[in-house]
């Protein structure tokens with residue numbers, strides 16, 4: 468579905484993406500991880516050209532996104548959903564209106580848009596909050612509206628840029644549950660940037676580890692987190708062991 472070849476992006480002297488190549492298969496759940504600042508967000512933002520790379524090729528179903536004209540790009544963006552860390556809902560609109568907004572703006576009639584928005588909000592368990600404005604919703608519920616907004620387009624590819632990063636730990640879980648549900652039903656191909664190890668372990672078909680703008684390792688969670696070949700992979704393995712030991716000690720009453 469998606470083939471990225473030799474991608475480069477520099478901000479001043481900083482090489483944020485340094486010759487990155489990656490393929491994503493239809494239906495795959497790919498989790499992109501790595502230390503802060505290694506280039507994960509920049510990488511996924513180049514895919515729908517929120518960030519313009521300096522060099523490289525990004526093929527979506529064999530068409531190079533980087534040479535698309537603005538009208539083609541606009542059509543493409545409807546096939547690629549994006550969920551951000553900051554949900555950026557419109558404060559004066561209800562949950563339903565927030566999801567309908569983009570659909571109506573892109574020319575869809577109100578009735579169809581409302582049906583699609585209702586369906587999308589039901590998929591994320593927000594059918595009971597259609598008339599609530601963002602200020603009346605918790606952070607987790609606001610993020611679920613943000614997810615519904617992307618889902619309403621029925622995108623082929625969903626990209627998630629640290630969707631739980633701005634939530635407190637209790638609300639993180641409710642968003643992860645929704646994401647796991649969508650992944651389980653293979654609603655679309657997913658590229659997920661996250662620091663949530665438990666999500667990566669349980670849900671990912673493939674983990675891609677980045678460091679300093681490059682991919683340093685990729686494979687199934689059972690491979691990358693158990694027999695890593697990179698320093699970053701080794702650090703994640705140690706972190707998982709540490710967390711498992713802490714849980715075991717806590718359960719046996721030692722903590």
Ligand SMILES: Nc1ncnc2c1ncn2[C@@H]1O[C@H](COP(=O)(O)OP(=O)(O)OP(=O)(O)O)[C@@H](O)[C@H]1O
Nearest residue numbers: 478481483501502503504505506507508509510629
């Ligand atoms: N618009 C920009 N201008 C200058 N530098 C930038 C810009 N966007 C990103 N960078 C830098 O590029 C590098 C990669 O950033 P990016 O946001 O892709 O990292 P990341 O892996 O997603 O990090 P995090 O996990 O902290 O979100 C970082 O050093 C960042 O400071």
